[in-house]
Amino acid sequence: MTAKHIRGIDDLGKSGIEDILSLSDHFHEVNARRIPKVPALRGKTIALLFYEDSTRTRLSFETASKRLSADTLNFSIASSSVKKGESLRDTIETVSAMGVDAIVVRHGSSGVPWLLPRWTDVAIINAGDGAHEHPTQALLDCYTIRNQIGSLVGKKISIVGDVRHSRVARSNVKAFLALGASVTLVAPKTLMPVEVESWEVETTDQFDSIIGESDVLYMLRMQLERQQNSFVPSLREYANEYGLTESRAKEMKSESLIMHPGPMNRGVEISGNVPELSQSVITDQVANGVIIRMSALYHLLGSGSENNLESYVDE
Amino acid sequence: MADPERPDTPLHGGVFYARSEIMNADGVRRALWRMSHEILEQNRGLSNLVLVGLETGGVHLARKLAENLLEIEKQDVPVGTLNVAFYRDDIGIRQVIPGNPTELSFDLSSQIVVLVDDVLFTGRTIRAAMDAIVDFGRPAAVQLAVMIDRGHRELPIRPDYVGKNVPTRRDEVVDVTESGVLLGVMGGVDP
Numbered sequence: 001m002t003a004k005h006i007r008g009i010d011d012l013g014k015s016g017i018e019d020i021l022s023l024s025d026h027f028h029e030v031n032a033r034r035i036p037k038v039p040a041l042r043g044k045t046i047a048l049l050f051y052e053d054s055t056r057t058r059l060s061f062e063t064a065s066k067r068l069s070a071d072t073l074n075f076s077i078a079s080s081s082v083k084k085g086e087s088l089r090d091t092i093e094t095v096s097a098m099g100v101d102a103i104v105v106r107h108g109s110s111g112v113p114w115l116l117p118r119w120t121d122v123a124i125i126n127a128g129d130g131a132h133e134h135p136t137q138a139l140l141d142c143y144t145i146r147n148q149i150g151s152l153v154g155k156k157i158s159i160v161g162d163v164r165h166s167r168v169a170r171s172n173v174k175a176f177l178a179l180g181a182s183v184t185l186v187a188p189k190t191l192m193p194v195e196v197e198s199w200e201v202e203t204t205d206q207f208d209s210i211i212g213e214s215d216v217l218y219m220l221r222m223q224l225e226r227q228q229n230s231f232v233p234s235l236r237e238y239a240n241e242y243g244l245t246e247s248r249a250k251e252m253k254s255e256s257l258i259m260h261p262g263p264m265n266r267g268v269e270i271s272g273n274v275p276e277l278s279q280s281v282i283t284d285q286v287a288n289g290v291i292i293r294m295s296a297l298y299h300l301l302g303s304g305s306e307n308n309l310e311s312y313v314d315e
Numbered sequence: 316m317a318d319p320e321r322p323d324t325p326l327h328g329g330v331f332y333a334r335s336e337i338m339n340a341d342g343v344r345r346a347l348w349r350m351s352h353e354i355l356e357q358n359r360g361l362s363n364l365v366l367v368g369l370e371t372g373g374v375h376l377a378r379k380l381a382e383n384l385l386e387i388e389k390q391d392v393p394v395g396t397l398n399v400a401f402y403r404d405d406i407g408i409r410q411v412i413p414g415n416p417t418e419l420s421f422d423l424s425s426q427i428v429v430l431v432d433d434v435l436f437t438g439r440t441i442r443a444a445m446d447a448i449v450d451f452g453r454p455a456a457v458q459l460a461v462m463i464d465r466g467h468r469e470l471p472i473r474p475d476y477v478g479k480n481v482p483t484r485r486d487e488v489v490d491v492t493e494s495g496v497l498l499g500v501m502g503g504v505d506p
Contacts, residue, residue: 022413026398029416035450038401068401302406 002303005124006296007113008133009174016299017142017178023295024143024288030067031291041070044101044301049075049091050127051082051107056262056289057127057136061104064293070301073100088112089119096120101301105129123300131165137261138171140292142179144284145216148257153180158210160186161220161242161269164193164231168261169220173199184210186242190231207242211251219244219260222268239268246272249279257281331490333499337481340494343462346478347376350460351383353476354429361390363455364427369444370398370414372433372491376462379493380431395419397430402443417447424452429476433491435461438472462491 002019003011012020030038046065050058065072073095077083082091088107095103102123105113110130117124128134145152157176163169163185170193176183177200184202185192196203204210211217222238232238244258252258258280264270275282338346358364361384368377374396381394400406400413430444445457462478467485483489483498490497 026400026413026416029418030401033450034422034452037450039446040401040406298401302401 002299004300005113005117006135006300007124007126007129009135009138009171009178012135014178017139017175020139020292020295020299021143021146023298024291027067027291027294027298030294037067037069039069040298040302041065041068044068044070045073045099046070046102046104046297047073047075047095047098047100048127049095049103049105049107051077051105051112052128054106054127056286057106057134060286060289061125061127061136061293063290064297067290068294068297068302070101070297073098088115092116092119096122102297125296125300128167130167131170132167133171134167135171135175136289136293136296137168138175139296140285140288141172141218141259141261142175143292144259144281144288145257147284147288148281149215149255151180152176155181155215156184156210156213157181157216157218158184158186158214159218159220160207160244162191162222162231163187163196163220164191165223166220172218173201177201184214186210188232188238188241208248208251211248212253214252214256216257216259217244217252219258219269221261221263222265224265224268235268239271243268244270244274246274246277249274249277252279254279259285262286329501331488331497331499331501333490333497334487335498336495337463337489337498338479338496343478343491343493343495346462347379348383350476350478351380351387354380354458354460355384355387357458357475358427361388361392363425364429365393365395365421365423366429366431367395367397367419367444367448369430369432369440370396370400370417373431374415375493376433376460376491377431380429380460393421395421397444397447399440399443399447402447404439404443419451422452423448423454425455426452427456427458428454429458429460431460433462434489435459435464435472435474435477436467436489438468438470441472442470463489463496465489 003016005011030036048058048061062072100122102125104125104127106127107129110132112129113124113126126133126135159169159172173183184204186204186207188205192203256279260270260282366377366381368374377394381392384392396418398413398415398417428448441459448454448457458475460476461474464474464477464480465483488499488501
């Protein structure tokens with residue numbers, strides 16, 4: 001079964017995640033070629049609607065589309081009719097009328113990707129909505145972990161930092177649990193999400209207590225732009241308690257991984273040369289971003305699900 | 316809708332029911348020996364020759380041809396595998412399950428590339444494979460080796476080396492393994 005949309009991890013479930021991870025082995029090979037491009041989505045058009053700033057997500061979706069031979073429509077708020085007061089609905093209907101096959105959307109408000117199917121029939125991919133979900137980030141994180149340490153079943157993954165404001169954490173918790181890992185959230189109580197009791201995760205505010213037993217330390221970006229409500233007394237105190245320093249990194253198991261979704265606040269959640277340690281796979285995460293987005297686009301647009309035919313094995 | 320005179324190739328899925336054995340294990344082995352000699356004869360040796368097996372059915376045949384060529388000529392022939400899923404002309408029409416990733420770590424520029432597949436049918440897989448090959452360099456020549464040519468071509472493609480020509484109905488399915496070649500049908504229940 002292929003999904004119609006990838007708005008959140010729940011649109012995919014375990015089998016959808018695994019389908020995308022195995023597709024990624026193919027696109028990994030394509031990306032290593034001298035000409036890293038295949039004609040798989042020739043004739044398809046993908047609209048990239050970014051209502052919020054982004055560097056790596058936007059670039060990786062654009063690169064992924066082009067490596068699949070799809071055309072892209074780029075929409076930037078600064079130079080669009082949104083500045084003249086055009087509503088989200090009117091923008092979506094306009095873009096949809098131009099004949100696109102998928103819309104990749106990033107928006108500051110949670111839930112926007114779930115609104116769009118009211119106004120358009122095309123496939124929706126969520127590139128981040130408010131503090132809600134960022135499913136392709138979670139998929140590339142799962143792929144990065146699987147490539148480094150194999151199956152996630154039984155692995156202990158600790159997500160550290162500003163969980164409350166993190167859409168990355170929400171998608172990652174769902175994806176890690178779906179693949180059989182156990183998840184511990186590490187944050188001061190003020191930065192724990194209010195709904196955390198309904199999640200099947202452990203929680204702690206003692207970072208040092210879980211470093212030695214974690215297979216993955218997933219450091220979240222401290223969202224400095226959302227700190228006006230004094231969630232922490234000071235950044236220096238936060239860095240002391242929850243920053244991954246070189247001395248803390250020495251307490252890790254040698255085969256454990258250090259991850260960060262970027263962009264990093266060096267000196268806050270991660271410091272010194274920690275991103276350059278051998279356990280750090282932060283640059284792999286970026287490299288896998290293009291691969292996983294090729295898989296996500298191909299999963300939605302290359303499957304033939306619209307024709308509802310039986311699955312088929314080539315002779 | 317498809318023309319009833321040229322219905323779509325059968326969708327594979329469900330269970331394979333063998334109706335008859337076209338070749339046994341010895342037949343497959345002998346055909347591969349003959350094809351190995353033909354490849355040598357046609358190309359006057361093995362210089363600049365590479366074998367590329369198509370996922371999934373052509374891969375074991377390409378490896379077997381390379382073993383034979385090593386035994387005959389005492390020379391290693393590079394073997395790659397190629398998955399053409401992303402080059403097919405039916406993406407978005409059928410659900411394509413890609414199988415194993417491509418493994419082609421050598422440059423194909425100025426090489427004689429022998430594509431190897433188990434069954435030649437409509438020719439669409441080979442068309443896709445030729446598109447894929449040129450992304451890996453500009454070969455001196457591309458040749459095609461297949462164990463079974465079952466007819467029903469939809470494109471102007473012909474094989475250079477054939478294990479056996481087998482007349483078939485379009486709805487039949489040919490199954491090639493090292494232990495033999497079976498002709499049968501796919502079905503949910505035994506028809």
